[in-house]
Amino acid sequence: MAGNSLKKYNRIYVALLILFIVSVLGPEIADIFGMEGLSRMALILPTAFGIAIVKAYMVAAHFMHLKTEKIYAPYILLVSLALMVVFFFGVKIDIMASEGHNWEKPYKEPTESSASHHGDHSESHDDDH
Amino acid sequence: MAEVATADVSHDDHHHEHEQTFWSKYVFSTDHKIIGFQYLFTGIAMAIIGGYFAYVFRMQLAFPGSSVPFFGIVSPSAYNSLVTNHGTIMIFWVAMPVLIAAMGNFLIPLMIGCDDMVFPRVNRLSYQIFLLSAIVLIASFFVPGGGFGGAWTAYPPLSALAKYNATPFGAPMWLIAVALEIVAFLLGGINFITTAMNARAKGMRMYDIPIVVWMIVIASMLFMASVGPLVAGAVMLLFDQTLGTTFFDASAGGDPVLWQHLFWFFGHPEVYVVLLPAMGIVAEVMCTFARKKLFGYKLILYATVGLGILSFFVWAHHQFISGVDPRAAYLFTTTTLLISIPVAIMLFAYIATLYGGSIQFTTAMLFALSFLAEFLIGGVTGIWLGSSGTDIYLHDTYFVLAHFHYTFFPIAIIGTFTAIYYWYPKMFGRMMNETWGKIHFWGTIIAFNGIFLPLFFLGAAGQHRRIYNYQNFPDLAGDNMQDLRVFATISLVIMLLFQIPFVINFIVSLKRGKKAGKNPWKANTLEWVAPSPPPHGNFPDGMPEVYRGPYEFAHPDREDDYWPQNEPGNQKPANK
Numbered sequence: 001m002a003g004n005s006l007k008k009y010n011r012i013y014v015a016l017l018i019l020f021i022v023s024v025l026g027p028e029i030a031d032i033f034g035m036e037g038l039s040r041m042a043l044i045l046p047t048a049f050g051i052a053i054v055k056a057y058m059v060a061a062h063f064m065h066l067k068t069e070k071i072y073a074p075y076i077l078l079v080s081l082a083l084m085v086v087f088f089f090g091v092k093i094d095i096m097a098s099e100g101h102n103w104e105k106p107y108k109e110p111t112e113s114s115a116s117h118h119g120d121h122s123e124s125h126d127d128d129h
Numbered sequence: 130m131a132e133v134a135t136a137d138v139s140h141d142d143h144h145h146e147h148e149q150t151f152w153s154k155y156v157f158s159t160d161h162k163i164i165g166f167q168y169l170f171t172g173i174a175m176a177i178i179g180g181y182f183a184y185v186f187r188m189q190l191a192f193p194g195s196s197v198p199f200f201g202i203v204s205p206s207a208y209n210s211l212v213t214n215h216g217t218i219m220i221f222w223v224a225m226p227v228l229i230a231a232m233g234n235f236l237i238p239l240m241i242g243c244d245d246m247v248f249p250r251v252n253r254l255s256y257q258i259f260l261l262s263a264i265v266l267i268a269s270f271f272v273p274g275g276g277f278g279g280a281w282t283a284y285p286p287l288s289a290l291a292k293y294n295a296t297p298f299g300a301p302m303w304l305i306a307v308a309l310e311i312v313a314f315l316l317g318g319i320n321f322i323t324t325a326m327n328a329r330a331k332g333m334r335m336y337d338i339p340i341v342v343w344m345i346v347i348a349s350m351l352f353m354a355s356v357g358p359l360v361a362g363a364v365m366l367l368f369d370q371t372l373g374t375t376f377f378d379a380s381a382g383g384d385p386v387l388w389q390h391l392f393w394f395f396g397h398p399e400v401y402v403v404l405l406p407a408m409g410i411v412a413e414v415m416c417t418f419a420r421k422k423l424f425g426y427k428l429i430l431y432a433t434v435g436l437g438i439l440s441f442f443v444w445a446h447h448q449f450i451s452g453v454d455p456r457a458a459y460l461f462t463t464t465t466l467l468i469s470i471p472v473a474i475m476l477f478a479y480i481a482t483l484y485g486g487s488i489q490f491t492t493a494m495l496f497a498l499s500f501l502a503e504f505l506i507g508g509v510t511g512i513w514l515g516s517s518g519t520d521i522y523l524h525d526t527y528f529v530l531a532h533f534h535y536t537f538f539p540i541a542i543i544g545t546f547t548a549i550y551y552w553y554p555k556m557f558g559r560m561m562n563e564t565w566g567k568i569h570f571w572g573t574i575i576a577f578n579g580i581f582l583p584l585f586f587l588g589a590a591g592q593h594r595r596i597y598n599y600q601n602f603p604d605l606a607g608d609n610m611q612d613l614r615v616f617a618t619i620s621l622v623i624m625l626l627f628q629i630p631f632v633i634n635f636i637v638s639l640k641r642g643k644k645a646g647k648n649p650w651k652a653n654t655l656e657w658v659a660p661s662p663p664p665h666g667n668f669p670d671g672m673p674e675v676y677r678g679p680y681e682f683a684h685p686d687r688e689d690d691y692w693p694q695n696e697p698g699n700q701k702p703a704n705k
Contacts, residue, residue, distance in 0.1 A: 070326065080354050083441055087358060090445065091390040093454040 012062050016055055023051040159249035160665050165235030166556070167256050171263060172227035172545075178267070179218035180625055182211045191611075191618035193598040205597045206295060209278030212595065214270070216281030217303065220403070221310050222263055224541035228406040229352075230259070230314065232548055233321045233345040235556065239656035240339045242330025242673045242695070244666045246320045255316035262309035269302035277303035280595065282392055285377035285385045289369040301370050308363045311356050318349030330655060330695075332675040336430075337694065339654045339679040340423060341409030343430055348405040351437050355398035362391030389451055393444035400536070401440045405433060407544030408475060411497040414551045415479060417652040418494035419486030420690050422680040425478040432478075436471035443468055449517045450524050458517035465515030472508055476501060487683075487690075491650075492566030493551035499574050500539045500547060507535030510585070525595070528588025531581045538577055546573070546631070553635075554649045558661040559642030565634040572627030579620030583613040651691045654679045658695050 026047020030040050061067045066074045155163060181199075188195075189203040196202050203211070234252065238245055246252045270276040277299040279288040291297035325338065325346045366388060368374040375381035377388045416423050423429070442464040449458055479501055488494070510532040513519045523529060546569075553561050592605055599605040599614070648657040656663075658673050673695035681692040692698065 072326070076350065076354070080357070083354055086441060087390070087394050090394070090457070091387065093457055094390065094452075095384050095387050 009062065012058055016058060019051050019055050023048050023055075026051075157253065159245070159253050161234045161238050161246045161249070161252060162556075162663060162667075164252050164256050165231045165233075168226040168234060168259070169231035171256075171260060172223050172231060175218050175222040175226075175263060176542075179215050179223055180628075182215040182218070184621060184625060186211045186215070187618040187621050189597070190599070191615045193600050206275060206278055208597045209280075209595075210270070210276040210296070210299070213278050213280050213303075214266070214276050217266070217307070219537070219541060220281065220399070221307060222266065224403040224537065225310070225314060226259060227545050228403055228410075228541065228548075229321075229345060229348060230255070230317050232341070232406055232410065233317065233349070235552070236656065237321055237324055237342050237345060238328070239555070239659060239663060239667055240342050240654050241325060241328065241333060242655040242658075242668065242675065243324065243328040244668065244672070247324045247328050248320050251316050252320050255313045255320070258309055258316065259313035262306045262313060265302055265309060266306035269299045269306065272298035272302065274299055282396070283366065283388075284392075285366065285369065285388050286379070288388075289366060289377050289385075291370065301367055304363050304367050304370070308360060308367075311360060311363075314352060315356065318353050321349045322346050322353075330673050330675050333694075336426065337675055337678050339409075340412045340426065340429060341406065344405040344409030344412075344433060347433050347437055348402045351398045351405075351440065352402045355395045355402075355441065357395075358391040359395035362388055365391075386448070386451055386453065389448050390444070393447045394441075396447065397444040398437075398440045401436060403540050404536070405436075407500065407540040407547075408433075410544055410548045410551070411500045412479065412482075413652075413654070414493045414497040414547050415482055416680045416682065417551075417650050418489045418491055418497070419483050420489075420682045421482050421484075421486035422678075422682055423478075424481035424484075426678070426680070429475055429478050432471040432474040436468065436475075439464060439468045439471065443515075446515050446517075446520070449520045462515060462517045466512065469508065469512060469515075476505060476508075491550070492561070492563055492570055493547050495567065495570045496543050496547040496550060499570070500543045503535055503543065503574075503577070504539040507532060507537075507539065510535065523588065525593060526588035527584040527592045527594060530594055531584035531588055534581050534584075538581070542573075542577075546570075549635070551650070552656075553638070554645030555656055555659075555661050555663070557639055557642075558645055559638050559640075560645050560649060561638045561642060562634050565630045569627060569631045569634065572630070573624055576620045576624035576627060580617045580624065583617045587613055648693075651689075653681055653691050653693050655694055658693060 027044050030043045035043060060074075060077065066077065155167075158164065158167075185197050185200045185203060186208055188197040188200075189208055194202075234246070274291075274296040277283070277288070277294065277296050279294050279296075279300065283300075283304070287293050288300055291300065294300055325342055329338070365374070365376040369376055369378065369383075375383040377383045377385045379385055412423055412429070443461060445453055445457055445461040446465045449461075510528070514523055514529060514532055550561060550566055553559075587610060590610065592599070592610065596602065596605070599610070645661045647659070647661060649661075650657070655673050655675070659667050660669065674697075675694045676697055677692065677694055679694055681694075683690045684692050686698070
């Protein structure tokens with residue numbers, strides 16, 4: 001029993017590794033061949049994002065045991081994903097819009113002169129990593 | 130799958146538990162009942178602190194500038210801190226631990242007929258983290274600068290920068306305390322859901338589960354689904370306060386409204402997280418004391434699920450005047466008005482439960498009935514606040530304050546008293562004194578209305594919240610308005626004094642109360658099968674089996690007017 005499941009997990013691990021390599025290769029190939037526009041999207045979307053979804057499903061189903069759980073466990077997970085979408089679109093209209101009727105929210109790039117010390121702080125952090 | 134607990138997994142342990150020391154029995158216990166009591170008594174202790182805060186700032190509002198007995202002169206920053214922490218304590222450290230954690234821990238294993246929670250150690254960890262969070266919060270009152278004073282909603286930019294809120298230590302400690310408290314309830318919620326789903330007694334189908342267990346489980350699910358944004362927001366706010374990030378700082382490209390979304394996406398389901406257990410408690414008590422089957426068990430259950438789903442679509446009604454997109458106001462007004470439908474269904478089903486019953490006015494029943502009446506006032510006044518038009522006028526006035534106290538007081542205080550008066554015999558094996566209970570009831574309810582009815586008038590007259598001294602505002606300092614404030618404050622003092630009979634009754638009954646026996650109220654659910662108080666493992670006479678639904682009162686096939694869930698009968702009445 002234990003040996004069997006270990007084998008299964010190893011197989012999934014190898015599958016995840018292969019998928020990971022594919023998801024890295026896809027965008028790399030798009031860059032190497034200098035693809036632009038639709039063909040670039042056609043290559044990158046499935047290889048990067050499509051495979052990410054497959055990998056997330058495999059991790060959730062096997063390593064998080066959702067396949068062997070009672071059916072309400074995956075439902076709870078799906079509900080929380082749905083709520084994330086609700087939250088995103090509820091907030092999007094306020095936070096991410098930069099203009100509307102009679103108002104606008106200009107974004108100011110922090111510059112040397114106008115940036116507060118907070119801005120500098122986060123900038124230097126980015127450089128470090 | 131092997132570690133999923135079944136109803137009688139730890140039966141062999143029963144012989145080891147007698148030599149436990151005080152520490153292992155009451156402090157580091159993994160017994161769900163002891164953990165429930167820990168939550169209950171911590172919650173009551175925090176309620177005393179929160180009530181004391183309310184007393185101090187109400188005295189300041191009624192008699193501004195004078196020295197408050199047992200406190201002294203209230204400074205403006207102390208006033209802010211008192212108001213903020215009154216709200217925080219009453220919601221996070223009183224309503225949540227008592228209604229969800231204490232009642233969930235005590236009731237769920239007993240009511241579904243199993244011997245303990247499925248994760249007893251996680252359960253203990255949950256309480257320990259909760260206790261730590263309470264200590265952090267209390268400690269934050271004594272650090273330099275004092276406790277956080279930016280309201281329990283902690284809106285930035287006020288909460289984000291110490292130069293605005295002047296509490297460089299209090300504000301981060303407040304946030305850490307809230308985050309820890311949330312961790313505690315997530316651990317507890319996992320336990321409640323898993324226990325109710327996996328460890329039910331043999332024969333207990335989904336629709337045989339007592340409604341209060343359903344309510345606590347659904348509330349735990351709402352909590353788990355809603356709390357993510359708040360935790361994320363709390364970490365971001367903590368970074369803003371301590372590390373100098375600018376998530377919510379508009380001067381550097383951040384957005385303070387983002388916090389309001391993060392907070393209220395959690396904050397509004399949170400209202401229902403505490404409402405549902407109270408509704409469940411009231412349903413149990415009303416069925417037992419009306420000797421009637423719960424009207425529309427499935428209807429109530431589905432309405433609850435609908436309420437839970439809708440509660441995720443209403444959060445921005447707290448932000449109508451915060452500068453959110455006005456088009457969103459249409460949407461959120463509509464959903465807010467829609468959410469009154471499931472609540473109304475539940476209240477009507479409860480009233481229909483009473484119809485034709487043979488009602489016994491015990492103290493628990495009086496509290497349950499007053500819950501319906503008071504919560505109705507709270508719910509109906511919410512209609513005006515949920516409509517974006519009227520909310521523009523009423524927002525941030527005492528009308529809002531009176532509205533949510535008419536919802537939260539029935540939930541947190543009346544719901545708690547209902548539960549304590551009803552389950553006290555099961556918790557401690559003795560009855561509470563009914564006469565003193567009724568004195569406590571009338572003193573609490575009348576004084577409660579004396580506090581908050583005047584605040585509706587004050588709010589409609591334009592009295593803004595969060596003002597330290599109304600004498601500084603000539604429009605709000607008139608004699609009539611000040612008289613109402615004094616009336617509300619005196620009512621509060623009376624209500625607090627009427628809690629003394631309760632405390633004395635509680636303590637005296639522990640030793641002197643009449644022995645309760647197994648089933649003093651002649652109720653049906655499984656907790657009344659266990660001895661009072663239940664020993665470790667709950668059911669020493671063998672685990673109960675369930676043959677019928679939880680509310681088979683006055684069944685025509687039976688002479689007794691109650692029919693416990695575990696008694697075999699020749700037929701199984703359909704409760705589907």
